[in-house]
Amino acid sequence: MAHVVLKDLIKTYGSFKAVNNVSLTVNDGEFVALVGPSGCGKTTTLNLIAGLIPITSGDIFIGDRVVNGLDPKDRDIAMVFQNYALYPQKSVYMNLAFPLQMRKLPRDEIDKKVREAAKVLDMTQLLERKPRELSGGQQQRVALGRALVRDPAVFLMDEPLSNLDAKLRVQMRSEIKRFHQDLKATIVYVTHDQLEAVTMADRMAVMNGGFLQQYDSPAQVFAHPANMFVASFVGSPAMSLIPLEVSTANGGTVLTSAEGWSLPLSQLNARKVLGATTRKIVLGARHSTIKLHKSAAPGAIPAKAYTVEPTGDVTFVQAFLSGAIVNISVSPNIAVTPDEHIWLEFDQERIHLFDGETEMALQAD
Amino acid sequence: MSTIAETASRSRSCRRGGVDGWRWAGRIFLVFMLLYTALPMVWMLITSIKSGFAAMQFPPQWWPDEPTLASYQKLLDPQNSVGQDFLRFFWNSLFVSTATTILSVIVAVPAAYAFSRFRFPGRNFLFFTVLLRNMFPAVIFLVPLFILMRMLGLVNTHGSLILTYLTFGLPLAIWLLKGFYDNIPVQLEQAARIDGATRFQAFILIVMPLSTPGIIATAIYSFIGAWNEYIYAYTFLSKNEQLTLPVGIQRFFSENTTDFPGLMAASFMMSVPVVVLFLVLQRYFVRALTEGAVKH
Amino acid sequence: MTIVTGKTGARQELRPARWSLLLQKIWEHRADYAYVLPAIVVMLIVIAYPIYYTVELSFFNTPPGLQLRDKIFIGFDNYTAILTSQVFWKVTWNTLVWTLASTFISFALGFAAALALHRDFVGRGVLRAILIIPWVISAVAASYIWKWIYHSDFGIIGAVLVGLGLTDRPPNFIDSVSTVLPSLIVVNIWREFPFAMIMMMAGLQTVPDQLLRAAKVDGANAWQRFWHVTFPHLRDVSTVTILLLAVANFNSFIIPWIMTGGGPSNASHIWITHIYELAFGRQRWGVASAYSVLLFLFMMTLGYFYVRALSGNERKEANS
Numbered sequence: 016m017a018h019v020v021l022k023d024l025i026k027t028y029g030s031f032k033a034v035n036n037v038s039l040t041v042n043d044g045e046f047v048a049l050v051g052p053s054g055c056g057k058t059t060t061l062n063l064i065a066g067l068i069p070i071t072s073g074d075i076f077i078g079d080r081v082v083n084g085l086d087p088k089d090r091d092i093a094m095v096f097q098n099y100a101l102y103p104q105k106s107v108y109m110n111l112a113f114p115l116q117m118r119k120l121p122r123d124e125i126d127k128k129v130r131e132a133a134k135v136l137d138m139t140q141l142l143e144r145k146p147r148e149l150s151g152g153q154q155q156r157v158a159l160g161r162a163l164v165r166d167p168a169v170f171l172m173d174e175p176l177s178n179l180d181a182k183l184r185v186q187m188r189s190e191i192k193r194f195h196q197d198l199k200a201t202i203v204y205v206t207h208d209q210l211e212a213v214t215m216a217d218r219m220a221v222m223n224g225g226f227l228q229q230y231d232s233p234a235q236v237f238a239h240p241a242n243m244f245v246a247s248f249v250g251s252p253a254m255s256l257i258p259l260e261v262s263t264a265n266g267g268t269v270l271t272s273a274e275g276w277s278l279p280l281s282q283l284n285a286r287k288v289l290g291a292t293t294r295k296i297v298l299g300a301r302h303s304t305i306k307l308h309k310s311a312a313p314g315a316i317p318a319k320a321y322t323v324e325p326t327g328d329v330t331f332v333q334a335f336l337s338g339a340i341v342n343i344s345v346s347p348n349i350a351v352t353p354d355e356h357i358w359l360e361f362d363q364e365r366i367h368l369f370d371g372e373t374e375m376a377l378q379a380d
Numbered sequence: 381m382s383t384i385a386e387t388a389s390r391s392r393s394c395r396r397g398g399v400d401g402w403r404w405a406g407r408i409f410l411v412f413m414l415l416y417t418a419l420p421m422v423w424m425l426i427t428s429i430k431s432g433f434a435a436m437q438f439p440p441q442w443w444p445d446e447p448t449l450a451s452y453q454k455l456l457d458p459q460n461s462v463g464q465d466f467l468r469f470f471w472n473s474l475f476v477s478t479a480t481t482i483l484s485v486i487v488a489v490p491a492a493y494a495f496s497r498f499r500f501p502g503r504n505f506l507f508f509t510v511l512l513r514n515m516f517p518a519v520i521f522l523v524p525l526f527i528l529m530r531m532l533g534l535v536n537t538h539g540s541l542i543l544t545y546l547t548f549g550l551p552l553a554i555w556l557l558k559g560f561y562d563n564i565p566v567q568l569e570q571a572a573r574i575d576g577a578t579r580f581q582a583f584i585l586i587v588m589p590l591s592t593p594g595i596i597a598t599a600i601y602s603f604i605g606a607w608n609e610y611i612y613a614y615t616f617l618s619k620n621e622q623l624t625l626p627v628g629i630q631r632f633f634s635e636n637t638t639d640f641p642g643l644m645a646a647s648f649m650m651s652v653p654v655v656v657l658f659l660v661l662q663r664y665f666v667r668a669l670t671e672g673a674v675k676h
Numbered sequence: 677m678t679i680v681t682g683k684t685g686a687r688q689e690l691r692p693a694r695w696s697l698l699l700q701k702i703w704e705h706r707a708d709y710a711y712v713l714p715a716i717v718v719m720l721i722v723i724a725y726p727i728y729y730t731v732e733l734s735f736f737n738t739p740p741g742l743q744l745r746d747k748i749f750i751g752f753d754n755y756t757a758i759l760t761s762q763v764f765w766k767v768t769w770n771t772l773v774w775t776l777a778s779t780f781i782s783f784a785l786g787f788a789a790a791l792a793l794h795r796d797f798v799g800r801g802v803l804r805a806i807l808i809i810p811w812v813i814s815a816v817a818a819s820y821i822w823k824w825i826y827h828s829d830f831g832i833i834g835a836v837l838v839g840l841g842l843t844d845r846p847p848n849f850i851d852s853v854s855t856v857l858p859s860l861i862v863v864n865i866w867r868e869f870p871f872a873m874i875m876m877m878a879g880l881q882t883v884p885d886q887l888l889r890a891a892k893v894d895g896a897n898a899w900q901r902f903w904h905v906t907f908p909h910l911r912d913v914s915t916v917t918i919l920l921l922a923v924a925n926f927n928s929f930i931i932p933w934i935m936t937g938g939g940p941s942n943a944s945h946i947w948i949t950h951i952y953e954l955a956f957g958r959q960r961w962g963v964a965s966a967y968s969v970l971l972f973l974f975m976m977t978l979g980y981f982y983v984r985a986l987s988g989n990e991r992k993e994a995n996s
Contacts, residue, residue, distance in 0.1 A: 117576030
C-alpha cells in the first residue's frame with residue numbers, strides 16, 4: 016500500500032478547466048471519497064490518477080514516485096468501474112486472471128491467487144461463468160475481485176455501486192468498507208452520492224466546478240461545511256439556507272428578513288456576522304436542529320407548513336421562510352397538517368452563517 | 381361480469397382474425413418471393429445439366445431427357461483448353477479476392493478504431509471523405525485510374541485490381557467497424573490498461589475479439605465485392621492468363637455464344653464459393669449490420 | 677464565486693490563440709493519425725487524383741488511343757456538346773427510370789420480406805438464406821442467367837407464356853425498345869432486394885419490444901403498431917438503405933452492359949454504360965470526362981443527403 020499526493024493538479028479541455036488546481040494527500044491505508052455533482056471533475060481526477068488521460072499540469076505521486084508520464088500499467092493501481100468493465104468474452108476465472116497474466120506470473124501462481132480471491136469474495140462456484148450470466152451484484156463482486164488479485168498500491172473506484180439496486184447497494188457498501196478494513200488498503204472512491212461518502216470514507220473531498228471545495232473527515236464536513244455548496248450538498252435532506260440581512264436593534268445584532276421578522280444572534284454568532292464583507296448573510300440550519308412549535312413561542316419565527324412527509328421514525332415538514340425552503344424533522348407523534356401555522360426556533364449553537372457574497376462560512380476569528 | 385368476458389373474448393377473436401389476415405398475406409408474399417428468387421437459379425442448374433442440343437429446343441425440356449455433367453467435366457478438366465482457362469480464371473479470382481480481403485481488414489480495423497476512439501482534429505472531415513468514396517461510380521475513376529496504373533506500371537497485373545478493390549470495400553468496412561467500436565465501452569480498454577496491458581495489447585486482447593463479427597462481416601463484404609467485380613478487371617486486364625472469372629467467362633462465351641449449358645455451369649461454379657461463404661457466415665453479417673450500422 | 681470568474685477568465689485568455697491551439701492539438705494527437713493514414717493514402721491515390729484528372733480532361737479535346745500529350749484545350753465545348761445532344765436526354769431519362777424504379781421496388785420488396793420473416797416459423801432460416809443468394813451471386817452470372825431466361829427463341833418465360841396460350845410466339849423481352857428497360861429492372865431488383873431485406877431485418881431487431889407491448893396495451897392493432905411504432909423507429913435505417921440502393925443503382929453497369937450493351941438503339945443505355953462506351957468504345961476521353969464531371973456534381977448533391985443520413989445518429993449523440 017502507498018499514499019497518493021496530488022499537487023496543483025490541472026486538466027483543461029480546450030478552454031474548459033475540468034480540474035482546477037486540486038491538491039490533496041491520501042494517506043497510506045486511508046479511504047478517501049471524491050464526491051460532488053456530475054461534471055464536478057471527480058471522475059476526471061480519478062482518471063488522471065489512473066493515467067487514463069494526460070494531465071495538463073501539476074504532479075501526481077503514488078508512494079514516493081512521480082507518476083505523471085507513466086502508463087496506467089506501470090502505476091501499480093487497480094480500478095473498479097461503474098459499469099464493471101468485465102471482459103465479456105472471458106469467463107470469471109479469466110477475468111480475474113487477466114491482470115496476473117499481463118504481469119507474466121507463472122500459471123500455478125495465477126491459479127492459486129485467482130482461487131484465493133474467489134474464495135474471499137465467495138464466488139468459487141461462479142468461476143466458469145461468463146459475465147453476462149451473472150447478476151449485477153455478482154458482476155460487481157468480480158470487478159472487485161479483479162482489482163483485489165493483484166495486490167496493488169492503490170485502489171481506484173469509479174462509482175462502483177451506482178448501477179446496483181438500493182438494497183444491494185447498502186449491502187455492497189458494508190462489504191467494501193469491510194474490504195478496506197481487512198486489507199488496510201489505500202482507496203480513492205468517486206461517488207456522486209454524499210451518503211456513500213459519509214458512511215464509508217475516512218476523509219471526503221467535496222468537489223464542484225473542478226475546484227476542491229473541502230477536504231476533511233465526514234464528521235467535520237458535516238459539522239463545519241466550508242461554504243454554502245458543501246453545506247447544501249452534504250446531508251439529507253439538505254441544509255436549509257435562508258438569505259437574510261444584518262442589522263442592529265436594541266444594542267444587539269439581528270438578522271432581518273424581507274418578510275418582517277428578525278432573529279437576534281448570540282454574541283458569538285454576532286461576532287461572526289460582523290466579520291463579513293457584506294450585510295447579506297445566509298442562515299443555514301439542518302433539519303434536526305430546528306425546533307417546531309405548534310403555537311407562538313418566544314424567539315420562534317412564524318411560518319406555514321407546506322408539505323408533510325412521514326417516514327415512520329421521523330416526519331419531515333417543509334415550510335417557506337424568506338423565499339427559501341426550510342426542512343424540519345419532528346417526532347412522528349407531533350401531527351402537522353399542510354397549511355397549518357407553525358413557529359420555528361433556531362438553535363444558536365448549531366446554526367451556520369455564510370457570507371452572502373463569497374458564499375464562504377463565517378468564522379469568529 | 382359475463383358481459384366483460386364476452387366482449388373480451390369477442391375482441392380477442394376479432395383481433396386474431398386480423399393477425400391471421402396479415403400472416404396469410406405474409407405467407408403468400410413469401411411464396412411469391414421464393415419463386416421469384418429461386419426459379420432463375422433452378423433454371424440455371426437444370427440448363428447446366430443439359431446437352432447443348434437439348435437446351436436449344438422449343439418448347440424447352442422442363443427436365444432434361446438425358447441429364448449430363450458434361451459441361452462441368454469440361455470446365456474442371458485441366459487437360460481441356462476450356463478447363464485450363466476456367467481453372468486459371470478461378471485461381472486468379474481467388475488470389476485477387478483473398479489479397480483484397482486481407483488488406484481491407486488490415487487497413488480498415490485501425491482506421492475504424494481511430495475514428496471511433498480518438499478525437500483528433502479533422503476526424504469528421506476525414507471520416508466523411510472516406511464514406512464519400514461510395515458515392516462515385518466506378519466509371520468516373522476508370523479513365524484516370526487506367527492512366528495512373530499505366531504510370532505505376534500496374535496495367536495487366538493483379539496489383540492494379542487489388543489496389544482498386546481495396547477502396548470499394550473500405551468505406552463500408554470502416555463505417556461498420558466504427559459502429560462496432562462505438563458500442564464497445566471504452567472502460568474495457570481502460571480496465572485492461574490498468575490491469576497491465578499496453579494500449580496495443582488492450583486493443584489486440586480485448587477489443588479485437590469483441591469486434592470479430594464486424595471483422596468477419598467486413599471480410600465477407602470485401603471478398604464478395606472483389607470476387608464479383610467486373611468493370612475494372614475488364615478494363616485493366618487484357619492478357620488471357622490474368623483474367624478473373626467474371627471477365628474470363630464473358631470473354632470466353634462471346635466466342636461460343638450458343639453454349640448455354642456451359643455458360644450456366646460456369647455461372648454456377650462461379651457462384652458457389654461466394655454463396656457458400658456467405659451462407660456459412662451470414663449470421664455474423666446480419667449481426668454486424670445490426671450492431672455496427674443500424675443500432676447506435 | 678471564484679469558480680465562475682476562474683472559468684470565464686480562462687476562456688478569454690485562450691480565444692486569441694485558436695490557431696496555435698489547433699496546431700498544438702494536432703501535434704498532441706499526432707499518434708492518432710497513424711491509425712487512419714493507410715486508409716487515407718489509399719483513398720487519396722484512388723479518389724483525389726482521379727477526380728482532379730477527370731476535371732482537367734473534361735476541358736480538352738483528346739485524340740484516340742490515350743496519346744494525351746496531344747490534347748487540345750477547348751473550354752466548355754464538351755459540356756455544350758453533351759447538353760445539346762439528343763442521346764443525352766434519352767440516356768438521362770433511362771437513368772432516372774432505372775434508378776427510381778429499381779430503388780423503390782427493391783426497397784418495398786425487401787422491407788416486406790423482412791417484415792414477413794420477422795415472425796418465427798419453421799424453415800425461416802432456410803427461406804431467409806435462399807432469398808439472400810441473388811445478392812451474393814455475381815452480377816455477371818445473374819446477367820447471363822436472365823439473358824437465357826429472356827432468350828427470344830428458347831427462353832423459359834416465353835415458353836410458359838406460349839404454353840398458357842397468352843401469346844402466339846415468345847416475346848422479345850430484351851430485343852425490343854419498349855420492353856428492354858423494364859426487363860432489365862426486373863433483373864436488377866432480383867439482385868438488390870435482398871440487400872434491403874438484410875438492412876431492414878437488422879433494423880427490425882432494434883425495435884424495442886416494450887414499445888410494441890405498450891402500443892398493444894393502448895389498443896393498437898397490428899397495422900397501427902407497425903405504422904406508429906415500428907415504421908418511425910426504422911426511419912433512419914430506411915433512409916440509409918434507400919440512399920445506398922439509389923447510389924448503387926445509379927452506378928450500376930454490369931447488367932445493362934452484359935445483357936444488352938445499351939441497345940437496342942440506346943433504349944437501355946444509362947449514364948454509366950454510355951460514358952463507358954464513349955470512353956473505351958469511341959475513345960472520346962474528353963467528352964466522357966465531361967459526362968463524368970456532370971455525374972459527379974449530381975452525386976455530390978446526393979452525397980450531401982447521404983452523409984447527413986449517415987451522420988444523423990452521431991449528431992443526436994452529440995446533442996444528448
